[in-house]
Amino acid sequence: MKKLEMFLDPSHELARNDLIGLLGLQDREAMEELFQRAYEVKLQQVGKKVYFRGIIEFSNICGKDCFYCGIRKSNRNVVRYRMSEKEILEGARFACESNYGSIVLQSGERKDSRFTAFVEKTVKAIKEMSGGKLGITLSLGEQDEETYRRWFQAGAHRYLLRIETSHEALYRRLHPKDHSFRKRLNCLNLLKMMGYQVGTGVMIGLPGQTVENLADDILFFEKMDVAMIGMGPYLIHKDTPLSSEVTDFETIKDRQLDLALKMIAVTRLYLKDVNIASTTALQALTPTGREMGLRAGANIIMPNITITKYRSSYQLYDNKPCLDENATFCRACLEQRIESIGETIGYNEWGDSPHFKKKETGEAVDESGHIQH
Ligand code: 5AD
Ligand code: FES
Numbered sequence: 001m002k003k004l005e006m007f008l009d010p011s012h013e014l015a016r017n018d019l020i021g022l023l024g025l026q027d028r029e030a031m032e033e034l035f036q037r038a039y040e041v042k043l044q045q046v047g048k049k050v051y052f053r054g055i056i057e058f059s060n061i062c063g064k065d066c067f068y069c070g071i072r073k074s075n076r077n078v079v080r081y082r083m084s085e086k087e088i089l090e091g092a093r094f095a096c097e098s099n100y101g102s103i104v105l106q107s108g109e110r111k112d113s114r115f116t117a118f119v120e121k122t123v124k125a126i127k128e129m130s131g132g133k134l135g136i137t138l139s140l141g142e143q144d145e146e147t148y149r150r151w152f153q154a155g156a157h158r159y160l161l162r163i164e165t166s167h168e169a170l171y172r173r174l175h176p177k178d179h180s181f182r183k184r185l186n187c188l189n190l191l192k193m194m195g196y197q198v199g200t201g202v203m204i205g206l207p208g209q210t211v212e213n214l215a216d217d218i219l220f221f222e223k224m225d226v227a228m229i230g231m232g233p234y235l236i237h238k239d240t241p242l243s244s245e246v247t248d249f250e251t252i253k254d255r256q257l258d259l260a261l262k263m264i265a266v267t268r269l270y271l272k273d274v275n276i277a278s279t280t281a282l283q284a285l286t287p288t289g290r291e292m293g294l295r296a297g298a299n300i301i302m303p304n305i306t307i308t309k310y311r312s313s314y315q316l317y318d319n320k321p322c323l324d325e326n327a328t329f330c331r332a333c334l335e336q337r338i339e340s341i342g343e344t345i346g347y348n349e350w351g352d353s354p355h356f357k358k359k360e361t362g363e364a365v366d367e368s369g370h371i372q373h
Contacts, residue, residue: 051351062108
């Protein structure tokens, strides 16, 4: 293996093998060096500001049956809920009043026309309520072209759809037969074509996943030319089929955390100017997980603004944090956590990535991420 200094030399262009080498680092000191270097690249490329996207998990009703996910349709232990438009608007209002630049509406996957119309109406109502100020991201799974178009026209401008893994054979092992990798990929292409800022991502440390697969995931993000990446460690949920394949989860938790942080860092080193989320799943592994994500190169946090009474029913994995807290508590908690690592919050900003801005304007962007006129 090449020397670490060489991998981390800013003038060295990383190739697939380098990504694999970095993701495979085991030595603690070497890992810290990697995180440090990724942090420097983050400061140069996107700055020290963390952008908030308040997330409203408005329904756990899901038509999909992914083997890893706690709200899969076959899980009979989940109490299903859906929030009303009024409840969602209250969350959006909280986000506005808290000066969060944008929100994410996430739910289980539903494809019926009532759902499409409900989302369309709700997006319009949020736009109106905030005077167009609040950015709206949707994370509502695979839909047809017409649905994506209606939601875009209603005012949503970003969409998150994780590919989960870019390795088709691994994807197949994680999903029932009627779930299709190709369809998902097609959705990502549709969303891009339609003008959404698209975010994607993967789970890290899945059973059967190799560091080669993860390196290819990063190359996939590059090829898809996405504006935002949201990824987190795979965590077991006891009521899912995949959890029975992982009998030693307690003993591999530290490894999952390290691997997820390495993935964030290597993605930052390689893609440089994209938005990368420090996801809640990191905090499920250790209380300061999200701060660690920011220190390894991430720059986005998604504070939970779901009404507290619903939170325990939206557990995609075990040990999800913030179940008993409310939006106000999480806001204060995250402000304090971010301050503790010397970063600031980009209040009242949509927080588009320099990568997206460059593409949109065709203009040069300086090192702090500001467009040069
Ligand atoms: N562990 C970690 N992440 C999970 N997700 C779903 N189930 C799990 C799990 N068990 C992630 C998926 C999905 C996102 C909303 O949550 O990547 O896209
Ligand atoms: Fe919710 Fe800390 S972020 S309690």
